[in-house]
Amino acid sequence: MKLAKFSEHQRHIGIIGHNISHTMSPAMHTAAFKKLNLDYDYGVMDVSPEMLPNLIASLRTLNFRGANVTLPYKEKVLDFIDEVSEEAKMINAVNTIVNNNGRLVGYNTDAHGVYISLAYYAEEIKNNHVVIFGAGGAARATVYAVAKFFSPKRIMIVNRTLENAAAIAEEFGPKFRLTKFFATNDHDVAIREINVAALLINTTSVGMKPLINFHPLPPNTVIQKNQIVLDIVYNPIETALLKVAHHAGARTVSGIEMLLGQGAKAFELFTHQEFPIHTAREMVLRELMQVNGNNK
Ligand code: ATR
Numbered sequence: 075m076k077l078a079k080f081s082e083h084q085r086h087i088g089i090i091g092h093n094i095s096h097t098m099s100p101a102m103h104t105a106a107f108k109k110l111n112l113d114y115d116y117g118v119m120d121v122s123p124e125m126l127p128n129l130i131a132s133l134r135t136l137n138f139r140g141a142n143v144t145l146p147y148k149e150k151v152l153d154f155i156d157e158v159s160e161e162a163k164m165i166n167a168v169n170t171i172v173n174n175n176g177r178l179v180g181y182n183t184d185a186h187g188v189y190i191s192l193a194y195y196a197e198e199i200k201n202n203h204v205v206i207f208g209a210g211g212a213a214r215a216t217v218y219a220v221a222k223f224f225s226p227k228r229i230m231i232v233n234r235t236l237e238n239a240a241a242i243a244e245e246f247g248p249k250f251r252l253t254k255f256f257a258t259n260d261h262d263v264a265i266r267e268i269n270v271a272a273l274l275i276n277t278t279s280v281g282m283k284p285l286i287n288f289h290p291l292p293p294n295t296v297i298q299k300n301q302i303v304l305d306i307v308y309n310p311i312e313t314a315l316l317k318v319a320h321h322a323g324a325r326t327v328s329g330i331e332m333l334l335g336q337g338a339k340a341f342e343l344f345t346h347q348e349f350p351i352h353t354a355r356e357m358v359l360r361e362l363m364q365v366n367g368n369n370k
Contacts (some may be wrong), residue, residue: 084173085137087344088117090129090151091144095120096309097367098358099142102337104193114139124329131155133173140172140344148211155180164249170340171320183339184212188219188306190335191327195302198272199224205268206231207290209257214308216277217242221250230256230267232290233278238314254260259290268295274319276305281313284368289315299323306332309362330358339370 089099095118103116119141121129128148131154133141143151148167152158155171155178162168168180193197204226205349206216229246233239239257249257258264268274272296278288297303304321309331316326338349 083339084137084365085114086117086136086138087114087140087142087167088119088138089142089144090119090121090126090147091123092120092122092146094118094144094358097144098308098333098361099144099337101361102168102334103341104348104356105353106337106341107345107365108136109353110345110347111156112345114345123147126150127154130171130178133171133178134176138171138173140170140340142340143169147195147273150302152180154178161185161218167211167214170343171337172343173190177226181340181343182215183343184215184332184338185222186339187332187334187336188216188304189223190338191331192220192224193271193303195325196224197274198302199226201225202272203228203230203267203270204273204275205229205264205271206275206277209233209235209242213277214242216275216306217246217255218274219253220273221246224272225250226273227252227253228254228256228267230258230264230271232258232267232292234259250287261370264292265295268292269298271301273302275303276313276315278308279307281305281310281315282307283309286310287314289318291315291318297322297324304332305329308333308358311359311362329357333358 100116107114118136151168158180162180162182165182170183172179231239234261243255243257276290277288280288297319301324304327305313306329307313307317319326341349
């Protein structure tokens, strides 16, 4: 990727969202800046929807280096920035804005987070079946990343609301010729596909704190030990889905990897430096233990 030069005076970065008191990004990025002796600060910008355009404009006037974007604005910010990467356009969501001398460029690093989480299993995913639970914004980045980087034979999107899953399948189908896309909300259809899948991914909020005892699998699903299971939920670290998978002997990947992976790519876009991932991982684990009272 060609990176534009940036002004030495751009020292502010932050995260834009609403009701985001539990975001891990400030701790993660601040620990990384400290580790590399970089003189940046990273703040939380919690704004109401009416204030979003002003806030984005002030990234320019206050000479911010950039910002991360989280719920509920990942789609909305597309309207207020100057340029959007091809990847973010396809996913239709921006989670990272870089200020290139007054020009705000939007990226989506969630797809990279999915890639990093699963790269070790690339050979097993290629030409195989994948089941993805959920059809929201996180699902779009995940479906895109799995199709783009791993070329599976089939992706089935399983979602409570069929239309949402079908819309993603229809949109991505023509864009990725090596992968066939299907959508369902039918438990039996889902179970049949789960039974032959190499990889299962949860992108829904089911299982996220405080609803920690729930998982997105249809009743009576049996996970097999040769399967790979990724949950993009990272709080709790071991979700109910990952517990079930773990007990079945399957290989599990926690949402922490996705959190770190998307953070790493954003950090590199902001600073042009390699993300100190071990430092960031330690900090995220420490933060999660702290908010959960040492009870993961
Ligand atoms: P995000 O941008 O984080 O993906 P979202 O766009 O609100 O958030 O999407 C949330 C996803 O989780 C959706 O697929 C949603 O299903 P619907 O499309 O049917 O709304 C799914 N989801 C949320 N809560 C759920 C629940 N209790 N049971 C099943 N699916 C749920």
